[in-house]
Amino acid sequence: MKASDDGKSADIFIYGEITKYAWEEYGEVSSINFKNELDQLGNDVETINLYINSPGGSVFEAMAIIAMLHRHPAKIISHIDGVAASCASVIPMISDKVIMPANSLMMIHHAMTGAWGNAAQLRKAADDVERISQSMCQYYLDKAGDKLDSDTLSGMLEEDTWLTAEQALEYGLCDEIITANNAVAYAFDDKWVKQYKNVPKQLMEQPQVIIPASEMAERQRIAEESKANLSYLSTILGGM
Structure with a gap:
């Protein structure tokens, strides 16, 4: 996360898998590290630009992130930089505005789970995963308004539907399409290819997100400052 010099706006990046046990070195995001950094931004931020390029991951972690953003007083503007798949496509639904470059993608589907146990446990x-899916469906419907009905959405969710920016705009899941960008959509490894249906060929062939050296250096500087601040705070709190 990066706040502007005047503290009135901030950029937040979800570039990678959403998981409870996140390794920031690999671009992963968890609700805990998201909360820690969002708390540092404070409530004086008036606009949050949320940049997403993610294959999805843990729906519970994503729902926690959604709740945090929903509670924050700032205006939320989501930018789908490459791909927003699975639960990563639900997060921007609570935004005041969703912007997609012409070459970006959004994938929507029903929540999935793995289960083991006796008949009652299965x-x-x-039942649990069905309730989760119903909750996710409502986010899509609320965003789409009269551009998408529940029957049409249900059919799309059954098929792991990959929406172009134009299709997302048509269904009310996107508010604005901008010129195609130079960022590369998150490259899907075997884990995601096996888990999701109909994965576009280009997502299996592209390298990881291409970030200019200057931007990478700036993000590294921000990350190091954040870690130093957290370390300092922990030292202070530890002495109380």
Whole structure:
């Protein structure tokens, strides 16, 4: 996360898998590290630019991130820099505005889970994942308004539907399309190819996100400052 010099706006990047056990070195995001950095920004921030390029991941972690953003007083503007897949496509639905470059993608589908146990436990797991899917569906419907009905959405969710920017705009899941960008969509490894259906060929062939050296250096500087600040705070709190 990066705040502007006047503290009135901030940029937040979700570039990687959303997971409970996140390794920031690999671009992963968890609700805990998201909360820690969002708290540092404070509530004086008036506009948050949320940049997403993610294959998705843990729906529970994503729902926690959604709740935090929903509570924050700032105006949220989401930018789908490359791809927003699975639960990463739900996060921008609470935004005041969703912007997609012409070459970006959004993938929507029903929530999935793995289960082990007896018949009663398996039935409970099915009921649980169905309730999660219903909650996610409502976010899409609320964003789309009258451009998308529940029957059409249900059919799209069944098929792991990959939406272009134009299609997302048509269904009300995007508010504005801008010129195609130079960023590369998150490259899907075997884990995601096996888990998701109909993965576009280009996502299996592209390298990881290309970030200019100057931007990478700036992000590294911000990350080091954040770690130093957290370390300092921990020292102070530890002495109280």
